[in-house]
Amino acid sequence: MMDSINKRTSPIKTTSQTKWKRFKYPDSYISYCLWISALVFIAFSIEYLNIPLSRLLGMMGRMGDILANRYYPPDIEYIMDIDYAKSILETIQMAYLGALFGLVATVPLGWFSSFNMTPSRRYVYPVARLITMSCRAVHEMIWAILFVSILGFGMFSGVLALTFFCAGFAGKLLADEIEAIDMNPVEAIRASGANLFQVMIYAVFPQIRVAFTGIAIYTWDVAFRAATVVGFFGAGGMGWYLKRNVLQIETERVTSILLSILVLVLISEILSALARDRVMRMK
């Protein structure tokens, strides 16, 4: 007995220290291989894309030159114009309507494409998922180009482009949110003999109400940013001013337009932060 205790408390004799490694034998090689293949991929893509690395050397200097000489004194007078103010208002309206219509479309899309609440997992779920994904996958500019070519120039095309974009964007967030709900209230309401809509209204909606408001605010934020450039291809709003001045190489005016976009986005961000704060407090 005594002996064994002595043995246990005696200082460790083995002086050869084991070198600790995070990865054991096969894993270590796998991680090396992954790093090497990542490096090879980077090198290969630089080669494949014909990237002139020599241009990177003087980039900062050139960027400073261009900014200082061509873009520097922003032409503020150009944007202090009633027409420009009108286009800002149009942009805001476009973003508002696009986000609103998108959110309206989101409600059924999010419902159908959430795995736990979808009416039919075999038929409705994949279709709704595909619709949400393709709305999100196609960039808002491509939507704008498509709608301009179908409906002609004007803000209606912009509103529709933003609607599709927002539906895809918010649909995914809403579906994720619905998939994370507590299923017990759903079971309880279902056990009382409620149909699909009643389950949605009385069991699911109270749980996602706050999250949905948050998603709505976020969607508005994103839609406004997209709306500032959707006009680039003729869908109304400030984008048209931007494109015209970029094409005419009126760089000083471009600077002032970009500054105005920055200020507007900052304002909208502050407003949405305030709104989000309020929603959080309601929770």
Next chain:
Amino acid sequence: MKSDQLLTNTAINVDDILVKRNRDKVSQSIFFMVMMALVLWSVNVTIIKDTDWERMGSLGEVLASAGRFFGIDFSLIPNLFEPAIETFMISCLGTLLGVIICVPAIWFGALNITPFKPITYPIGRFMMTMSRSIHEIVWALFFVAVLGLGALPGIFAIAVRSVGFIAKMSAEAIEDIELGPLDAIRATGANRFQVLLFAILPQVLPQVIGVILFEWEINIRRSAILGLVGAGGLGLVFFRQMNTYNYHGVTTVILAILGIIIIGEIVSHFTRKRMI
């Protein structure tokens, strides 16, 4: 006597609650009315007044012009592989460069690790807002002016644009970390950099990798349109098909973009599963 007072007290409280509830109801209905008025006004201005209804024609004509897009141009498919690979690579390199540019933005912009709060914190936040508020097309135009045509300005545009989201989410993750490991590492005599590397990074790495993968998915669809402003890839093919009125070709390019994005989503799904 006492119970009577209590009763009146509660009665007054109930009245208060009812008044407050009524006031809430009134303010809510005013809010909804204002929202509805805004909707009607915007619909009137943007949709009814600003649309060229004569050019649009009847619903049948609109459907007919939308119907031109239905169909696939099979002869275009062999020419799509190279731009698709280019788009994919631009998104990968752009995300990578964005992650590199992110590091100072995260360092400055996270409230608990920023080196000198009054100066560096606003710089970090400004970097994030700047990158998020300017659209990728505008960034691409700027970088095309600086770097010339080709894939390089596209990579830079994507990198700069993705800084904002990655940095914001990562900075928020860093602000939420546990302080225990931080103190422990500091107690061993580690300097600022070592604390960053051994106490903060391991805690936020899974979240940050998730954010980077999410941003990479978004970057694939962004890189697919940068060709519109001269940065190569699928966007260039799209624009060419659109300009030659080859509507079936346009649909084919969109389907190709969809295909790449599905591949990207599958890859990021499995990476996320492995990492977390």
